Amino acid sequence: VKALLAAAVALSVAGMTLAAQRQVEPAPAFQAEVRLDGMPTQGALVRGRASPPVTALILDDQPVTLAADGSFVLGFDRDAPAIAILKVRSARAGLSMTDERRLRVAPRAWRLEQVDAAYRPPGFDVRRPAELERIAAARAVATDAQGWRQAFRWPATGRLSGLFGAQRIYRGQPGGYHGGADVALPTGAPVTAPADGVVVLAAAAPFTLEGRLLMLDHGAGLSSAFLHLSRIDVREGEAVRQGQRIGAVGATGRATGPHLHWGVQWRGAKLDPLLVAGAMPVR
C-alpha cells in the first residue's frame, strides 16, 4: 500500500511539473490558494493573500515576503514584460512542490516630457559614483517595517507637475524615464510619510540629481524616495509613522522649481505612485 501511495504522489508531482512546463492554466484548487486583489499592470503595486499549503512565492526570480497571515505585495516595473511568472511553492503531506502561474501584465503608454534642465549637472561625473553607492546601500537595507500593509497616502498634495514613466528630454538630450511623480508646491511645504517606515537614507548634503534625498523602507521590499527636499526632519535608522512630517519641499538637485518628487520601488521594480496611493486627493 505504501509503495502504491508513493507512486501516486510521484505521479501527481510529475503531472504538476509537466503542467508547469506546458504553461497550462493552473488547477482550480491551486487558484484558491493565491489571490490577487488587483490587476498586474506596468508600474502597479498589487496586494494579495496566500493560504496554506503555500509556503513561498517568487515573482520573476524576486522573493516575495509572505507574512504569517499570508498577506503579500507584488510590484510590476514600468518596463515589465507582458507575462510575469509567479512561482508558488507549497508543502503537502511533507512533500514540497513548485507550481508556476502566468500573470498577464497590462501594458501602458508613456508620454514624452521636455525638461528645461541640464541632463548632467556640474560636478556630476566626479560625485555620482559615491552617491550611487549610498543609494544602493540604502536599498540593500531590509527592515521589519510594516508600512507595506497600509493604504498609502500621498506625502504631499497639490498639482501633479510630472507623471511617472514619462520619457524625458533634457534641453534636447534624451534622458531616462521619470521614475516618480512630481507634486508642485512652494519651498517649505510639509512632506509626510505615506506609510510607516524606517529611514534608510537621509542626505544632509544635496546629491547632484536628487538634491536632499530621503529614503524610507516600508518592509516586504517596498521603499519610498523623496527628492529635492529643502529640509529633512528625520535621521537614518529612525522609525516613522504614516502621516508624520519627515521633511519639506525644495528645489535642491536637478529641479526646475520647487516640487516634491516621490518615487516608489518594490525590489528594484519602479512603481507609479498613482497606482500605489491612488488619485491625488482634492484639497
Ligand SMILES: [Zn+2]
Ligand atoms: Zn520628478
